[in-house]
Amino acid sequence: MTQQAHKPQRTAAGKGTTGRQGDPAGAEERAPKHETLRTELLALIDDGLAPHAPLPSERELMQRYGVSRMTVRRAMERLTQENRVYRVQGAGTFVADPSTISKTLYLTSFSEDIRSRRMKPASRLLVLERAEADLACARDLFLAPGSPVVHLERLRLxxxxxxxxxxxxxxxxxxxxxxxxxxxQSLYGRLERAGAAPEQADQMIRATVLGPREAELLSVPAQFPALHVERVTRDIRGRAVERAVSLYRADRYDYRLTITREPHP
Incomplete structure (x- = not known):
């Protein structure tokens, strides 16, 4: 359902209200202010802001909607988590391109990433087998070499x-x-039911090109650029519960990080 943008109505105290038809005057009090602002910004985006278009600055949003800086930042944080916007340090916040799936510092599954882009995720199971842990697998999962593991290979769509x-x-x-x-179907859901819900992960990302088999499966030419991502996932108790090696099409995926310059002594 398409959401319509609404200008806030000012009260005597200068606070904004949603002013939506059919809602009682105090509707915004029933939801946190940052959620109300998030809804307004989604409506602004869906009303026709192009990918990579800038959003108003924090100060402009504070003045326009009569909210605090903390409210603006919490709303922007939610939109960033949902991959609807992205931030560029020192430049501002911009509308995310729906054709690109952006990974952030949050641990999310492939399905969650895709749904956040309002796309339908799916998987094609290629391999599901018992195997023996090789040296790399044993190292990452803290197992003895040769220990029993389950190996899955999936094409994600x-x-x-x-x-x-x-x-x-x-x-x-x-x-x-x-x-x-x-x-x-949901591997993270299966781990959660086993009492090993994924909580934190270490990832290593590097550029690569696809070999003939990988390129054919991903429907691109051989030697096509890709992101090679290795991940070791741990549960809340710190146990290594997953080792994953993934190849992402570089034309459809990127990674967005916010970094801070370390103060010099």
């Missing part, structure tokens, strides 16, 4: 288009019976 080729290894002791169950 958005609106039917291949986006990512993903290989995952899990300690079999965490997911007994997974091979017999078949495609888990």
């Amino acid at each position: 958005a609106d039917g288009e291949p986006m990512c080729l993903e290989n995952v290894w899990l300690p079999e002791a965490l997911v007994p019976g997974l091979v017999e169950e078949g495609d888990p």
